[in-house]
Amino acid sequence: MKIIAINGSHRKGKNTAVLLRAVLDEAGLYGASTELLELTDFSIKYCTSCNKCLGKSQCSIADDDMTIIAEKLLEADGIILGSPVYFSNVTALMKNFMDRTRWMYISKSLLAGKIGAAVTIAGLRNGGQDVALHILQNFLVANNLQIAKARDNDSPISFPGVIGTLQAGFKDGQIVWYKSVEEDEIAMQACKKLGESMCKLINYRT
Ligand SMILES: Cc1cc2nc3c(=O)[nH]c(=O)nc-3n(C[C@H](O)[C@H](O)[C@H](O)COP(=O)(O)O)c2cc1C
Numbered sequence: 189m190k191i192i193a194i195n196g197s198h199r200k201g202k203n204t205a206v207l208l209r210a211v212l213d214e215a216g217l218y219g220a221s222t223e224l225l226e227l228t229d230f231s232i233k234y235c236t237s238c239n240k241c242l243g244k245s246q247c248s249i250a251d252d253d254m255t256i257i258a259e260k261l262l263e264a265d266g267i268i269l270g271s272p273v274y275f276s277n278v279t280a281l282m283k284n285f286m287d288r289t290r291w292m293y294i295s296k297s298l299l300a301g302k303i304g305a306a307v308t309i310a311g312l313r314n315g316g317q318d319v320a321l322h323i324l325q326n327f328l329v330a331n332n333l334q335i336a337k338a339r340d341n342d343s344p345i346s347f348p349g350v351i352g353t354l355q356a357g358f359k360d361g362q363i364v365w366y367k368s369v370e371e372d373e374i375a376m377q378a379c380k381k382l383g384e385s386m387c388k389l390i391n392y393r394t
Pocket residue numbers: 197198199202203204205272273274275276277309310311312313314315316354
Protein backbone atom coordinates (compact mmCIF):
# COMPACT_ATOMS: atom_id res chain seq x y z
CA MET A 189 0.00 0.00 0.00
CA LYS A 190 1.60 3.26 -1.15
CA ILE A 191 0.39 6.74 -0.23
CA ILE A 192 1.96 9.91 -1.60
CA ALA A 193 1.41 13.48 -0.47
CA ILE A 194 1.80 16.47 -2.78
CA ASN A 195 2.64 19.72 -1.03
CA GLY A 196 1.70 22.89 -2.89
CA SER A 197 3.20 25.18 -0.26
CA HIS A 198 5.83 27.63 -1.44
CA ARG A 199 7.57 26.99 1.89
CA LYS A 200 9.10 23.54 2.13
CA GLY A 201 8.72 21.80 5.50
CA LYS A 202 6.43 24.46 7.00
CA ASN A 203 2.81 24.20 8.15
CA THR A 204 1.31 22.40 5.14
CA ALA A 205 4.15 19.89 5.26
CA VAL A 206 3.53 19.37 9.00
CA LEU A 207 -0.10 18.42 8.29
CA LEU A 208 0.78 16.16 5.38
CA ARG A 209 3.54 14.49 7.39
CA ALA A 210 1.07 13.84 10.24
CA VAL A 211 -1.34 12.10 7.83
CA LEU A 212 1.50 10.04 6.35
CA ASP A 213 2.94 9.10 9.74
CA GLU A 214 -0.43 7.76 10.86
CA ALA A 215 -0.85 5.91 7.56
CA GLY A 216 2.57 4.38 8.19
CA LEU A 217 1.26 2.89 11.43
CA TYR A 218 -1.43 1.16 9.36
CA GLY A 219 1.14 -0.37 7.06
CA ALA A 220 1.44 2.18 4.25
CA SER A 221 4.70 3.11 2.65
CA THR A 222 4.66 6.87 2.25
CA GLU A 223 6.34 9.71 0.43
CA LEU A 224 6.01 13.48 0.69
CA LEU A 225 6.65 15.40 -2.52
CA GLU A 226 7.38 19.10 -2.12
CA LEU A 227 6.41 20.79 -5.38
CA THR A 228 9.06 23.46 -4.72
CA ASP A 229 11.68 20.74 -5.32
CA PHE A 230 10.44 20.15 -8.86
CA SER A 231 10.63 22.14 -12.03
CA ILE A 232 7.16 22.10 -13.59
CA LYS A 233 6.40 24.08 -16.73
CA TYR A 234 2.97 25.58 -17.37
CA CYS A 235 0.39 23.71 -19.40
CA THR A 236 0.43 25.31 -22.86
CA SER A 237 -3.12 24.24 -23.73
CA CYS A 238 -1.83 22.46 -26.84
CA ASN A 239 -4.76 20.02 -26.37
CA LYS A 240 -2.75 17.07 -27.63
CA CYS A 241 -3.88 15.15 -24.51
CA LEU A 242 -7.45 15.22 -25.88
CA GLY A 243 -6.50 12.47 -28.32
CA LYS A 244 -3.78 10.64 -26.42
CA SER A 245 -3.05 9.98 -22.71
CA GLN A 246 0.25 11.78 -22.91
CA CYS A 247 1.61 15.27 -22.20
CA SER A 248 3.44 17.08 -24.98
CA ILE A 249 5.85 18.52 -22.38
CA ALA A 250 8.26 15.71 -21.56
CA ASP A 251 11.37 17.65 -20.54
CA ASP A 252 10.48 18.68 -17.00
CA ASP A 253 9.94 17.04 -13.61
CA MET A 254 6.23 16.39 -14.10
CA THR A 255 7.18 13.04 -15.63
CA ILE A 256 8.70 11.98 -12.27
CA ILE A 257 5.61 13.09 -10.34
CA ALA A 258 3.24 11.48 -12.85
CA GLU A 259 4.95 8.13 -12.43
CA LYS A 260 4.51 8.34 -8.65
CA LEU A 261 0.85 9.35 -8.99
CA LEU A 262 0.12 6.41 -11.27
CA GLU A 263 1.85 3.97 -8.89
CA ALA A 264 0.18 5.21 -5.68
CA ASP A 265 -2.88 3.68 -4.03
CA GLY A 266 -3.60 6.92 -2.19
CA ILE A 267 -2.93 10.57 -3.02
CA ILE A 268 -3.12 13.45 -0.52
CA LEU A 269 -3.04 17.00 -1.77
CA GLY A 270 -2.03 19.81 0.58
CA SER A 271 -2.11 23.53 -0.03
CA PRO A 272 -1.94 26.63 2.12
CA VAL A 273 -4.74 29.08 1.44
CA TYR A 274 -3.63 31.93 -0.80
CA PHE A 275 -6.43 34.46 -1.29
CA SER A 276 -9.08 31.84 -0.51
CA ASN A 277 -7.61 29.57 -3.14
CA VAL A 278 -4.86 27.03 -3.61
CA THR A 279 -1.32 28.20 -4.39
CA ALA A 280 -0.08 28.82 -7.91
CA LEU A 281 2.25 25.83 -7.51
CA MET A 282 -0.67 23.52 -6.71
CA LYS A 283 -2.79 24.90 -9.54
CA ASN A 284 0.04 24.49 -12.03
CA PHE A 285 0.49 20.90 -10.88
CA MET A 286 -3.25 20.23 -11.37
CA ASP A 287 -3.25 21.67 -14.88
CA ARG A 288 -0.33 19.50 -15.90
CA THR A 289 -2.15 16.31 -14.89
CA ARG A 290 -4.86 16.89 -17.51
CA TRP A 291 -3.50 14.09 -19.74
CA MET A 292 -4.14 11.62 -16.90
CA TYR A 293 -7.85 12.31 -16.94
CA ILE A 294 -9.09 13.87 -20.16
CA SER A 295 -9.06 10.99 -22.65
CA LYS A 296 -8.76 8.18 -20.13
CA SER A 297 -9.19 8.42 -16.35
CA LEU A 298 -5.83 6.97 -15.33
CA LEU A 299 -6.10 7.81 -11.62
CA ALA A 300 -9.63 6.42 -11.26
CA GLY A 301 -10.31 4.23 -8.23
CA LYS A 302 -7.47 5.51 -6.07
CA ILE A 303 -8.15 6.97 -2.63
CA GLY A 304 -7.75 10.76 -2.36
CA ALA A 305 -7.63 13.24 0.48
CA ALA A 306 -6.96 16.92 1.01
CA VAL A 307 -5.52 19.19 3.70
CA THR A 308 -5.40 22.98 3.92
CA ILE A 309 -4.03 25.59 6.28
CA ALA A 310 -4.65 29.33 6.46
CA GLY A 311 -3.40 32.01 8.78
CA LEU A 312 -6.87 33.00 9.95
CA ARG A 313 -9.43 30.70 11.53
CA ASN A 314 -11.93 31.46 8.75
CA GLY A 315 -9.34 32.33 6.16
CA GLY A 316 -10.76 30.54 3.14
CA GLN A 317 -9.92 26.95 4.06
CA ASP A 318 -13.37 25.69 3.01
CA VAL A 319 -12.94 27.06 -0.50
CA ALA A 320 -9.39 25.72 -0.90
CA LEU A 321 -10.44 22.32 0.43
CA HIS A 322 -13.32 22.24 -2.04
CA ILE A 323 -10.96 23.07 -4.92
CA LEU A 324 -8.58 20.27 -3.94
CA GLN A 325 -11.35 17.73 -3.45
CA ASN A 326 -13.08 18.78 -6.65
CA PHE A 327 -9.87 18.02 -8.53
CA LEU A 328 -9.73 14.57 -6.91
CA VAL A 329 -13.39 13.89 -7.74
CA ALA A 330 -12.83 15.02 -11.34
CA ASN A 331 -10.09 12.39 -11.52
CA ASN A 332 -12.48 9.75 -10.19
CA LEU A 333 -10.70 9.24 -6.88
CA GLN A 334 -12.73 8.26 -3.84
CA ILE A 335 -12.40 10.96 -1.16
CA ALA A 336 -11.36 9.82 2.30
CA LYS A 337 -12.88 11.81 5.15
CA ALA A 338 -11.19 12.35 8.48
CA ARG A 339 -13.44 9.94 10.34
CA ASP A 340 -14.00 6.32 11.15
CA ASN A 341 -17.33 4.63 10.74
CA ASP A 342 -17.74 4.00 14.48
CA SER A 343 -17.53 7.67 15.40
CA PRO A 344 -20.04 10.50 14.93
CA ILE A 345 -17.19 12.99 14.49
CA SER A 346 -16.41 13.64 10.85
CA PHE A 347 -14.38 16.25 8.98
CA PRO A 348 -14.51 16.45 5.18
CA GLY A 349 -10.75 16.97 5.17
CA VAL A 350 -8.16 18.74 7.28
CA ILE A 351 -8.57 22.46 7.94
CA GLY A 352 -5.67 24.00 9.84
CA THR A 353 -5.24 27.49 11.21
CA LEU A 354 -2.52 29.55 12.85
CA GLN A 355 -5.05 31.68 14.74
CA ALA A 356 -5.21 30.55 18.35
CA GLY A 357 -7.72 33.24 19.33
CA PHE A 358 -8.04 36.91 20.31
CA LYS A 359 -6.63 38.77 23.28
CA ASP A 360 -7.07 42.48 23.97
CA GLY A 361 -8.26 43.05 20.42
CA GLN A 362 -5.19 41.37 18.92
CA ILE A 363 -4.97 38.03 17.16
CA VAL A 364 -3.03 35.44 19.13
CA TRP A 365 -1.06 33.18 16.79
CA TYR A 366 0.14 29.62 17.13
CA LYS A 367 3.85 29.29 16.36
CA SER A 368 3.05 26.30 14.18
CA VAL A 369 -0.01 24.36 13.09
CA GLU A 370 1.25 21.60 15.39
CA GLU A 371 -0.47 23.58 18.17
CA ASP A 372 -3.83 23.30 16.34
CA GLU A 373 -4.97 20.14 18.10
CA ILE A 374 -8.16 19.77 16.06
CA ALA A 375 -6.25 19.82 12.79
CA MET A 376 -3.58 17.44 14.08
CA GLN A 377 -6.24 15.00 15.30
CA ALA A 378 -8.01 15.24 11.94
CA CYS A 379 -4.70 14.38 10.21
CA LYS A 380 -4.45 11.18 12.23
CA LYS A 381 -8.02 10.22 11.40
CA LEU A 382 -7.40 10.95 7.74
CA GLY A 383 -4.31 8.71 7.64
CA GLU A 384 -6.28 5.92 9.26
CA SER A 385 -9.30 6.39 6.96
CA MET A 386 -7.16 6.35 3.83
CA CYS A 387 -5.55 3.06 4.81
CA LYS A 388 -8.88 1.48 5.71
CA LEU A 389 -10.41 2.54 2.39
CA ILE A 390 -7.40 1.25 0.44
CA ASN A 391 -7.56 -2.10 2.25
CA TYR A 392 -11.32 -2.27 1.75
CA ARG A 393 -10.90 -1.67 -1.98
CA THR A 394 -8.23 -4.33 -2.49
C1 LIG B 1 0.07 35.12 -1.06
C2 LIG B 1 -0.54 34.69 0.23
C3 LIG B 1 -1.92 34.71 0.38
C4 LIG B 1 -2.50 34.31 1.57
N1 LIG B 1 -3.87 34.33 1.67
C5 LIG B 1 -4.44 33.97 2.84
C6 LIG B 1 -5.86 34.01 2.98
O1 LIG B 1 -6.61 34.28 2.03
N2 LIG B 1 -6.39 33.69 4.19
C7 LIG B 1 -5.60 33.38 5.27
O2 LIG B 1 -6.11 33.16 6.35
N3 LIG B 1 -4.25 33.28 5.14
C8 LIG B 1 -3.66 33.57 3.96
N4 LIG B 1 -2.29 33.46 3.83
C9 LIG B 1 -1.50 32.87 4.94
C10 LIG B 1 -1.13 31.39 4.68
O3 LIG B 1 -2.28 30.63 4.34
C11 LIG B 1 -0.49 30.78 5.92
O4 LIG B 1 0.67 31.54 6.26
C12 LIG B 1 -0.10 29.32 5.76
O5 LIG B 1 0.33 28.80 6.97
C13 LIG B 1 1.06 29.11 4.87
O6 LIG B 1 1.38 27.71 4.81
P1 LIG B 1 2.91 27.23 4.84
O7 LIG B 1 3.38 27.41 6.26
O8 LIG B 1 2.91 25.81 4.39
O9 LIG B 1 3.66 28.14 3.92
C14 LIG B 1 -1.69 33.85 2.66
C15 LIG B 1 -0.29 33.83 2.50
C16 LIG B 1 0.28 34.23 1.31
C17 LIG B 1 1.78 34.17 1.17
